[in-house]
Amino acid sequence: MASETWTGPATVESAPTLRGQAVDYARAQHVEEPPLGDLKLALAEAINNAVVHAFREGQPGTVTVSVSIDARGEQIQVLVSDDGNGYCPNPHSPGLGLGMPLMATLADSVQVHTPEGGVGTEISMTFHRPRHAA
Secondary structure: OEEEEEEEEOOOOOHHHHHHHHHHHHHHOOOOOOOHHHHHHHHHHHHHHHHHHOOOOOOOOEEEEEEEEOOOOOEEEEEEEEOOOOOOOOOOOOOOOOHHHHHHHHOOEEEEEOOOOOOOEEEEEEEEOOOOOO
16 A cells, blocks of 8 residues: 655645645555546645644644555555544534544545544545446
8 A cells, every 4th residue: 555644734825735745645646637636626625624724722733644545556545633622513603614524425424533542533435436337
């Protein structure tokens, strides 16, 4: 399984860089359309969620993005994690509340949980390449 990980500050300025590194890596591993566009948009939403919501109190922490691609290149696993306050749906959020539903629509599966250390949030998304007819 091929994989790579990037970490950066949870800031608006670093979000495009993290997304770009992950998408460039997927492209270099021969991930194409579909699902590359869906992966790019879902990844942007997950990183933006960490930037906007994870550090409601205090200074921004970090966001880590990992991309793993199985040996046959049929399944792409994306993990976006932060070391913030944890996932808590907030009706008074500055966002529109569309990020999680959008990720669920774009990815084949989405899971949100607290990391083993009990701090922050992890969003795990799986994308499958369509099988080509022989």
